Amino acid sequence: MSHSPETTDRPWKRVVVCGGGVIGVCTAYFLSKKGASVTVVEQSSIACAASGKAGGFLALDWCDGGPLSSLARTSFNLHRTLADELDGARSYGYRRLEALSVTVTESGKVSSVARKNLPAWVDGPAEEGRTIGTLETTAQVHPQMFTRRLMTEAMEK
Known part of the structure; x- marks a missing residue:
């Protein structure tokens, strides 16, 4: 160096x-x-x-409205640039992804109606899910x- x-x-x-x-x-x-x-x-x-x-989670907008918003956005964009420059997908597993927040029941019992808005891959006692990140706003390394x-x-x- x-x-x-x-x-x-x-x-x-x-x-x-x-x-x-x-x-x-x-x-x-x-x-x-x-x-x-x-x-x-x-x-x-x-x-x-x-x-x-x-x-290794990276999020563009999870800090929006707070004191770290500018830092989070700059960091997310810098990671995207580095991934392009350094072949991040191959060399360190950089990938864009969707993020989902899931509510899980304590009882373990969930009605089929409650599960209808969840992706098929979600198993277990989940009853509610909402997208908190898209391919444009979340990534992982x-x-x-x-x-x-x-x-x-x-x-x-």
Whole structure:
């Protein structure tokens, strides 16, 4: 992840990033794209904890109306761009998907009338479902694969 001073118009920067989770690795990736010489310090391995085990869900509009709306929208669009640039579908499981919120009964008994609006693949005691994300507004990545792919890219810069 090093660049010589001649490879950039800006002064050469050496940066140490503490932590090999998704935040640290993304920081290293984007700094290396700007010409910084980045060293990532990680006690164990890249994406070894929460960053490698999270759900990997991405949502464009789930924070709308709140203080994180702008961040969520920017992040979602950045993930879409990265997936195009890095062949995310193949290299880290990026996929657009539909998201469904389902209400489950405690009794486990559900009438056929209550189930009529649910997709056929929903089994179990679900009685109500509503779409909370479309192919345009929700996606998912394999978080460990995503983080490791960005680390590999950062090291090649």
